[in-house]
Amino acid sequence: MKETTDANEAALLQDARKRLETFAKERGNLIPILQMVQEKLAYLPSPALAMVAEYLGMTASDVYGVATFYNQFRFQPPGRNPIKVCLGTACYVKGGDIILENFERKLKIREGDTTPDREFSVERVACVGCCALAPVAVAGETLHGHMQPSKVEGLVLRIRMETQKKEKEADEKSNSD
Amino acid sequence: MKKATPINKDIPEQAYDRIYKQAMQRQEAFLSVPGPRIHIGTATCGIAAGALETRSAFEEALAQRNIDAQIHTVGCFGHCYAEPVVIIDHPDSGFPPIFYPEVTSAKAKMLTTLFLQEGDPRFEHILGATVANEMIPSIMDFARFNQEKRVVMEKCGQIDPENIDEYIASDGYSALAKSLQRDSVEIIDLVKKSGLRGRGGAGFPTGLKWEFTQNEQDNETIVVCNADEGDPGAYMDRTILESNPHQILEGMVICGYATGARRGIIYVRAEYPLAVKLVTHAVEQARAYSILGQSVLNTDFAFDIEIFQGSGAFVCGEETALIRSMEGHRGAPRYRPPYPAQKGLHNLPTVINNVKTFACIAPIVNKGAQWFRTIGTKQSPGTAIFSVVGSVVHAGLVEIPMGVTLRTLIFDICGGIPDNKQFKAVQIGGPSGGCLPAEFLDTPIDFDSLTEAGAMMGSGGMVVMDEDSCMVDVARFFLDFTQKESCGKCTFCRIGTHQLLNILARLTRGEGREGDIDLLDDFSVDIKNGSLCGLGKTAPNPVLTSLRYFKDEYIAHINEKCCPGMACRTLTAFYIELDQCARGCDLCEACCPVEAVFTTSNRKKGIDQALCVKCGECQVACPPDYDAVRKVSPAALVPVIEHTG
Numbered sequence A: 001m002k003e004t005t006d007a008n009e010a011a012l013l014q015d016a017r018k019r020l021e022t023f024a025k026e027r028g029n030l031i032p033i034l035q036m037v038q039e040k041l042a043y044l045p046s047p048a049l050a051m052v053a054e055y056l057g058m059t060a061s062d063v064y065g066v067a068t069f070y071n072q073f074r075f076q077p078p079g080r081n082p083i084k085v086c087l088g089t090a091c092y093v094k095g096g097d098i099i100l101e102n103f104e105r106k107l108k109i110r111e112g113d114t115t116p117d118r119e120f121s122v123e124r125v126a127c128v129g130c131c132a133l134a135p136v137a138v139a140g141e142t143l144h145g146h147m148q149p150s151k152v153e154g155l156v157l158r159i160r161m162e163t164q165k166k167e168k169e170a171d172e173k174s175n176s177d
Numbered sequence B: 001m002k003k004a005t006p007i008n009k010d011i012p013e014q015a016y017d018r019i020y021k022q023a024m025q026r027q028e029a030f031l032s033v034p035g036p037r038i039h040i041g042t043a044t045c046g047i048a049a050g051a052l053e054t055r056s057a058f059e060e061a062l063a064q065r066n067i068d069a070q071i072h073t074v075g076c077f078g079h080c081y082a083e084p085v086v087i088i089d090h091p092d093s094g095f096p097p098i099f100y101p102e103v104t105s106a107k108a109k110m111l112t113t114l115f116l117q118e119g120d121p122r123f124e125h126i127l128g129a130t131v132a133n134e135m136i137p138s139i140m141d142f143a144r145f146n147q148e149k150r151v152v153m154e155k156c157g158q159i160d161p162e163n164i165d166e167y168i169a170s171d172g173y174s175a176l177a178k179s180l181q182r183d184s185v186e187i188i189d190l191v192k193k194s195g196l197r198g199r200g201g202a203g204f205p206t207g208l209k210w211e212f213t214q215n216e217q218d219n220e221t222i223v224v225c226n227a228d229e230g231d232p233g234a235y236m237d238r239t240i241l242e243s244n245p246h247q248i249l250e251g252m253v254i255c256g257y258a259t260g261a262r263r264g265i266i267y268v269r270a271e272y273p274l275a276v277k278l279v280t281h282a283v284e285q286a287r288a289y290s291i292l293g294q295s296v297l298n299t300d301f302a303f304d305i306e307i308f309q310g311s312g313a314f315v316c317g318e319e320t321a322l323i324r325s326m327e328g329h330r331g332a333p334r335y336r337p338p339y340p341a342q343k344g345l346h347n348l349p350t351v352i353n354n355v356k357t358f359a360c361i362a363p364i365v366n367k368g369a370q371w372f373r374t375i376g377t378k379q380s381p382g383t384a385i386f387s388v389v390g391s392v393v394h395a396g397l398v399e400i401p402m403g404v405t406l407r408t409l410i411f412d413i414c415g416g417i418p419d420n421k422q423f424k425a426v427q428i429g430g431p432s433g434g435c436l437p438a439e440f441l442d443t444p445i446d447f448d449s450l451t452e453a454g455a456m457m458g459s460g461g462m463v464v465m466d467e468d469s470c471m472v473d474v475a476r477f478f479l480d481f482t483q484k485e486s487c488g489k490c491t492f493c494r495i496g497t498h499q500l501l502n503i504l505a506r507l508t509r510g511e512g513r514e515g516d517i518d519l520l521d522d523f524s525v526d527i528k529n530g531s532l533c534g535l536g537k538t539a540p541n542p543v544l545t546s547l548r549y550f551k552d553e554y555i556a557h558i559n560e561k562c563c564p565g566m567a568c569r570t571l572t573a574f575y576i577e578l579d580q581c582a583r584g585c586d587l588c589e590a591c592c593p594v595e596a597v598f599t600t601s602n603r604k605k606g607i608d609q610a611l612c613v614k615c616g617e618c619q620v621a622c623p624p625d626y627d628a629v630r631k632v633s634p635a636a637l638v639p640v641i642e643h644t645g
């Protein structure tokens, strides 16, 4: 399993390397480049940072210094089902922190972390733009408004079941092929 | 090219006429198709509430019943409390266009059958008609609609943001055509005369900023639209970008012409994927129509716009930090002067304006400076846009003339506080702003009055709080944010905010000490004085205003370990009132996420205080008939219930 992820990652890194050539070698392109790499790999592993540094003729520490400044960049792979809990002002005053805690408890990880099986990750975000539905959590691409602590368990369960179903379908498909 | 001379009038006019006629033809073709039209709001807030499912439900139901109707996706109407919003225009039914709130998939199917097919509009689901008529009350009879004044958001929710023709057909880009026939100085003069002040928070006169670039004759100007919107509780810039991006592009091109720029950049958060997508699309369309590119509307004025995705750092909303980040550095602000209008991106003069500031330009050019001055107050002409959220009935985006009072905005327009609760405070201006109590409800909303009261216009985030909120905790929330977002350059900001946060966190945990209040006050003043940029200068505002207006809450936290708003979890506790408990219903026990609710050997219910995380779920779950779950502060007031007995 680990090897396939690594091989997969190496391939994606190669891809990103090719895309690099479309950017002019200017420092002003650093953030767009990091965004492109993260879009490919879902996070910024250190080989990727080194690659960007070399391309732009910067030191790796300089690149790392910039990347860590911004909230958008992550240095750990996210889960296959990333969960974002809104802790913007409106969601906070309606108890968003309690929702976050429930996810942490349910998944046994802290905010910012990924479960060991890489299925889930939990992070806090600031205002996803639908404060009228506060408190809000985003699972994958789907937004869940008017969250309640008791809805957390059901949501996690549902995502687990859906993933299992998808895996099973994929298995069956590959078997029948 | 700095001082652009007016171009042969006919050229931009003819070019505009051509695209206008073409847009009108397409518009008429759309309108001449017989049958109903269904307008669905699909900005982020609408999608969040399920607008895409609603759309599929309509499509499916229409296909099933063989009804020919056109579905028209529009942006956000601003009425986020009512999402998904649908307006159905069904001329054959004899009814005017009708505004339906909260149209779920089921409702969509029902309306397709009953209204579109059988002609019954289902009065119980109607909010109002969009035009005056004799059958259905008009939405304009409601304060939420008729007290608004839309300048920036006029077309939001009316047009399809992905279709440039709809913008042009409603006179879009006509202001650009007019501007290109004038002298650049004339345009700057117009903007100055209008009294427009920057909508990014500080309220700096826009015309003056543009004029500064005129002094930098040697260098080409760069125009930057600040769509970073870092306030963690505000989303109007995003909504405007998602609902009517062309109005912003138009303002930027006019600014580019007036200030001698060829290059425009929209700095928009990467966390706003839909806004990024729609703006990118709008730019491509504008290029295809020669509104951007080598010769704008066939003239020899060249201007193009690129998108830069901001990476999510609050401080990058500050203009010098924003420039640093576009240059590929950490977003740390620098000392001003030189101002960006003198030395900005790559040391070129750079005009940075907020999304809403640019969106005001086209209406000003079209209707004149005098007209703009008739809206709002003398010192703050025009409108203000707030995202009003929190404990308020009609949450959403509201555009009002400056000078309207907070009371009118919160109680008349937004319907006041839900659930019969009491108004406690309103937080204005996000992390830089402050909390104002009920005494300030009659304060007019404009740049200067709000600053005087200790809050500020800031980003336009407005959070209404009822009796259940704790002012100390809200201050802690904002300090937690600013502390994390401080770039670290200034010691007072970096360490000061950290210390403020520590003290506030202690207070909310019931570990307050004598002298804490003075310490908070001292630190706040020092941070304000010792910080370079607006982040540090304003970060203590939430603390200072809450200290000024809600000092008794701070004292209760320190002396009595009591949270009057019952929000600080360490200071509160839940218990079950046995006289009212049905004892056998077990709902509280079933819903508890940590199994803190237990049943004693005597069939009583108790809460294990050591396990309880105070999520309040049991209070929600307890049937209203029993209403047996109580919350108290200080936590020591809670009665003890043993597991046995």
Ligand SMILES: Cc1cc2nc3c(=O)[nH]c(=O)nc-3n(C[C@H](O)[C@H](O)[C@H](O)COP(=O)(O)O)c2cc1C
Binding pocket: B197, B198, B199, B200, B201, B202, B203, B204, B206, B226, B227, B228, B229, B230, B231, B314, B315, B316, B317, B318, B319, B320, B352, B353, B354, B355, B357, B459, B533, B534, B535
């Ligand atoms: C910490 C901080 C954050 C800011 N965030 C924003 C922002 O998100 N959007 C914005 O338009 N202006 C923001 N500003 C204000 C900008 O520095 C600048 O004044 C503004 O973009 C100028 O545009 P205007 O004249 O149209 O208001 C921020 C300022 C500070 C100090």
Ligand code: FES
Binding pocket: A086, A087, A088, A089, A090, A091, A092, A126, A127, A128, A129, A130, A131, A132, A134, A135, A136, B232, B233, B234
């Ligand atoms: S604060 Fe959570 S959506 Fe705005």
